Amino acid sequence: MTAPGAAESGGDWWGTEDVCVKFGDTLALDRVWFRAEPGRVSAVVGGDGAGRTTLLRCLAGALAPASGRVRRPARMATGYMSAGSGVYPDLSVTENLAFRATAYRVPPQQARERSAELLARAGLDRVGDRLAGQLSGGMRQKLGVIAAMLHRPDLLVLDEPTTGVDPVSRADLWWLIARAAAGGAAVVLATSYLDEAERAQDVLVLDAGTVLASGTAEQIVAAMPGTLTITSERPAGDAGRRAWRREGRWRVWDPAGLDTEGAVAPGSRDVVMPDLQDAVTVAILARELALVPAGQESR
């Protein structure tokens, strides 16, 4: 039997088993099970305060859980980019990578070749002498990911690599992520963009420290309870609390056939096949409705 909070290695996957993390009286992670496999990209999604960063810090070995187990490779075989890129603003691009290579004992020649290749592919080859603190947001994020994957880690953990980044830099970042996975790393990334989660092979949806859903995007969509309809008008009454706007129309979630009583005008509604964005929105909404009973809502 392993002691609570212990880290384990070995086996063909990394992740957490029944992990709880407490900050004072707050339960930041509440019995979280998560699995990241070699050669696959896993996305951890959720809003502000969902627990994404806490989970990623556990995986990176930067935080010990109060209970449960973390399965992770040795520190030298882990690559971690904290939120905000984690590069040294006062060092140049090449100095940042040289420093990282030394810390992870990458042979100098190999480090130079791999740095040059990744920098060129990410469009950073002409800014090697620029201080990291003077890079644009997208460039700094790309440097952060390159620094984290430079030593070919078995587990690559990236905290919001693409938040606030423009689409061109985002494409470069995804190329780096795919490259790491193609090389056999298990890649775990936190994101608030669901189109990115849809690109990942596995998805974990967190809210307030608990797992709302997990699996492939298809599995999460298939597991969504109830039905979803589209209407052109915001529905009135109780159905309005279960409605949200998307692409100029209204999605209405019906957990159990409640809307047959005419809350939504007949003829104006169509049942739709949900996608990941719908399924995650439903998961967050269901939780919110359970926390705020009818008649007490703030809307």
Added chain:
Amino acid sequence: MTELPAQAVAVTRAFGHFVAVDQVDLEVRPGEVVGLLGANGAGKTTLIRLLLGLLRPSGGEIRLFGEPPSRHTRRRIGYVPQGLGLYDDLTLAENLAFSAAAYGEGPEAAAVPTPLRRYRGTVTGALPLGVQRTAAFAEALAHRPDLLVLDEPTSGVDPLARARLWETVAVAAVAGAGVLVTTHYMDEAGECDRLVIMAAGRVVARGTAQEITGDTRISVVQAGSWAAAFGALEAAGLPVALVGRTLRVPGAPPDAVRRALGDLPAAVTSAPATLEERFFELTLSSGQTEGPS
């Protein structure tokens, strides 16, 4: 004639030799949500600063409600900047009161909206990002502006909170405000009536998402081993993107992709491009690089 909330006519703005905005025409009509898309360095932020009257054009003309930008037109604009523009050290209620006073509005404009009431006495810097965004929207809308300018309004919030922010935008538009919004998130293009794409300081496409994507197609690769196919396409210098276990290759026809794969087992087909892929193509073919920083 209805006055246009915002209009740029052949507007150019140079900084030294660098032309940030180059001969741009743009209109925002009442009740319309216009999405402004562009990579970093495309000129979006400079264009917004020109429209707000914070910068003067080097050439061309900016008109707000039919007249040049002035203190008078500024009062009719609601603006949510990327950094939200709230005072971290003031409580939420103090932020709203300060803004209402700055716009010369009465206490009704300073009222804290119901969903935010439980946070009214909290120092704004300590609030969750989603709450701060909602507050910044409330502040920008309190004086019932006729033009709403939003710079990446939904960055970093969950999908339900994002849907609610877009609902706020839609309500303002239905009430007659013109809305100009920038986003890096192509899924949100569907919330806009019209899109304008900028690259290298110029407008390179405009219309609905469907009109902009048109009949552009890309190649799709389903391989036995995506990692091996990724390596082969990469070695051939093709711009390859991983989506699940599928590879998407914009800008290369299926036969070229097939050749690059050599004898790897893979099915290569073609599929309609997404807006993001089309955007990518437009930006690359404009020759844009990130501007000087």
